């Protein structure tokens with residue numbers, strides 16, 4: 001089937017990345033293509049380490065991870081099956097990054113990332129779903145033998161079509177290596193249009209190894225997870241996740257995102273469009289015009 005290449009993709013020189021997405025369901029875009037300078041990633045790392053310390057109460061450093069012995073409270077909301085398995089946590093998520101700092105808002109509207117999201121989801125249809133940091137440290141188990149392989153659009157009923165219902169960017173804030181707990185994925189799996197079948201899926205997974213500053217871009221149907229981090233230190237990433245406007249948002253950005261923060265970024269018009277602030281649905285009051293009496 002022919003691939004439609006948008007003007008935006010051509011202008012930004014992203015044709016090979018689009019073709020990789022079509023074939024493999026994933027592409028890695030290096031800093032020289034997305035244009036974000038390395039000192040911005042350094043600043044984001046500092047912000048996330050400081051936020052981790054503030055949230056948890058012990059220092060976090062890239063070479064050591066948390067300077068304390070951590071556990072999930074058995075009463076913690078949202079614990080996954082793996083976490084419940086009485087294990088020491090090897091990661092946690094910092095959510096709602098768009099509220100924390102302008103650097104994170106600017107990252108979410110990076111023109112290269114947005115062009116690739118629009119390619120997969122549809123030009124006018126792409127919206128923000130969530131902005132999370134995955135904060136990881138040494139942990140031999142990680143997501144376990146399944147590598148946590150999943151499709152991000154897994155909740156959507158099948159059959160899935162070719163267009164992505166959701167799509168994702170994982171910005172690497174530290175180098176990604178297999179033993180350092182890199183992203184794992186199964187090339188071409190997005191074309192199967194179904195969830196991973198284990199243990200075969202894990203046996204076909206490959207690491208995505210790339211330097212700090214790279215962004216991993218992938219289709220919502222691509223089978224992915226992560227390898228365990230076997231070495232000391234931290235793996236930091238930011239998952240800026242997007243959705244078709246008819247798919248529910250993970251974070252309720254439209255209803256709750258502070259409007260003044262949306263004005264404080266590189267492109268407020270684009271930010272507000274992706275935040276869905278002016279979307280027709282869901283409406284909260286009569287939205288269709290009501291006829292009036294002609295002779296009143």
Ligand SMILES: O=C(O)CCC(=O)C(=O)O
Nearest residue numbers: 134152168170225226239
């Ligand atoms: O890096 C990881 O642990 C997995 C990331 C992931 O599943 C996602 O961003 O959707």
Ligand SMILES: [Fe+2]
Nearest residue numbers: 150151152224
């Ligand atoms: Fe995922």
